Amino acid sequence: MQTLRFGIIGLGNIAPVHAAAIAGTPDAELVAVATRDPERGRAFAAQHNVTWHADYAELLQRSDVDVVTICTPHDLHLPMTIAAAQAGKHVLCEKPMARTPAECDTMIEACEQAGVTLGVIFQSRFEALSRRLKQLIDDDALGRLLWVSANTIWYRTDAYYRSGPWRGTWAHEGGGVLINQAAHALDLLLWMSGMPDRITARTRTLNHAIEVEDGALAILEYADNRLGLIQATTAAYPGYPERLEIVGTNGSAIYHKGQARLEWHLIDPREDHVLEAEVSSGAAAPMDITAAGHTAQYQDFAAAIRAGHSPLVDGREGRRSIAVIDAIYRSAREGQTVDL
Numbered sequence: 001m002q003t004l005r006f007g008i009i010g011l012g013n014i015a016p017v018h019a020a021a022i023a024g025t026p027d028a029e030l031v032a033v034a035t036r037d038p039e040r041g042r043a044f045a046a047q048h049n050v051t052w053h054a055d056y057a058e059l060l061q062r063s064d065v066d067v068v069t070i071c072t073p074h075d076l077h078l079p080m081t082i083a084a085a086q087a088g089k090h091v092l093c094e095k096p097m098a099r100t101p102a103e104c105d106t107m108i109e110a111c112e113q114a115g116v117t118l119g120v121i122f123q124s125r126f127e128a129l130s131r132r133l134k135q136l137i138d139d140d141a142l143g144r145l146l147w148v149s150a151n152t153i154w155y156r157t158d159a160y161y162r163s164g165p166w167r168g169t170w171a172h173e174g175g176g177v178l179i180n181q182a183a184h185a186l187d188l189l190l191w192m193s194g195m196p197d198r199i200t201a202r203t204r205t206l207n208h209a210i211e212v213e214d215g216a217l218a219i220l221e222y223a224d225n226r227l228g229l230i231q232a233t234t235a236a237y238p239g240y241p242e243r244l245e246i247v248g249t250n251g252s253a254i255y256h257k258g259q260a261r262l263e264w265h266l267i268d269p270r271e272d273h274v275l276e277a278e279v280s281s282g283a284a285a286p287m288d289i290t291a292a293g294h295t296a297q298y299q300d301f302a303a304a305i306r307a308g309h310s311p312l313v314d315g316r317e318g319r320r321s322i323a324v325i326d327a328i329y330r331s332a333r334e335g336q337t338v339d340l
């Protein structure tokens with residue numbers, strides 16, 4: 001099989017996880033990296049025996065790069081995706097896909113026009129317990145869904161928000177806890193439960209010196225009478241395990257995602273189940289995660305490129321959480337319920 005050759009743009013917190021995921025993907029190889037920080041660029045390149053570029057445009061010109069991984073601040077996801085697509089590279093972009101639905105649309109269009117594959121990192125979808133819960137719902141084991149919720153009650157320090165000039169800003173991060181930390185649980189909820197029709201939300205900056213929200217509550221209403229709830233904050237010391245709750249007519253599932261434990265209880269046939277896996281949670285600190293989810297997503301992405309079909313999380317899937325977050329911000333701003 002022909003080796004897929006990767007280039008990573010942006011060498012901050014998450015980049016080492018991507019390097020590990022590429023190393024863990026059969027017939028995949030990291031060949032180049034780009035960041036404007038020379039010290040970090042040289043050290044990372046030396047550690048992985050690859051070439052460093054200060055200007056990512058140089059990386060895009062390389063004929064030995066097939067896929068570009070984008071690990072930069074959120075406002076750069078759009079221009080870097082467009083440039084990579086125009087250079088004929090497949091694109092695997094870190095979450096969130098972009099700051100707004102309109103940016104997501106432009107990215108999808110650019111990749112379609114260039115005939116390259118676009119994927120968005122949501123590694124939680126690849127974790128065994130997430131897949132098991134999705135299967136329970138798809139198999140109708142829980143019955144008709146009545147109530148769904150996603151809780152991200154996390155903690156980030158002021159130092160975290162000061163650790164990069166893009167953090168906590170509308171211009172660069174595109175939002176706060178919703179678009180950054182809660183994006184994972186929200187993506188899972190939308191994957192499991194589909195898109196709501198109406199949203200009523202409140203957001204606040206509770207206890208950090210930032211312009212974006214560090215607390216958000218949103219009520220979701222679905223066409224079939226189902227209700228949903230999103231709770232998200234980075235102000236809750238010490239940071240609690242992320243949790244999803246799915247209630248149906250035939251029972252309920254609680255996914256203690258941050259503790260890697262899934263329990264479900266069925267009425268007919270009467271059954272109780274608990275499954276556990278290895279814990280990988282960013283509740284207290286962003287980098288308390290393993291590379292397992294990313295590695296599984298790289299393998300799915302590589303298989304999709306080779307087979308010429310969509311990866312599990314393509315541009316349209318990546319856009320879902322951004323559309324909901326955009327509606328939450330609109331509802332909070334206007335003080336009204338908004339339609340999606």
Ligand SMILES: NC(=O)c1ccc[n+]([C@@H]2O[C@H](COP(=O)([O-])OP(=O)(O)OC[C@H]3O[C@@H](n4cnc5c(N)ncnc54)[C@H](O)[C@@H]3O)[C@@H](O)[C@H]2O)c1
Pocket residue numbers: 009010011012013014015034035036037040056070071072073074076094095096121123164180286289
């Ligand atoms: N999937 C996850 O669990 C997860 C975890 C952490 C971060 N992320 C996402 O990864 C992305 C990066 O986050 P991070 O925490 O690593 O950020 P970071 O601030 O630590 O790193 C950003 C990197 O981008 C580089 N950069 C900025 N402008 C650039 C430019 N013009 N050209 C080249 N490089 C440039 C910076 O030098 C830095 O190396 C974000 O989208 C974030 O939401 C995802």
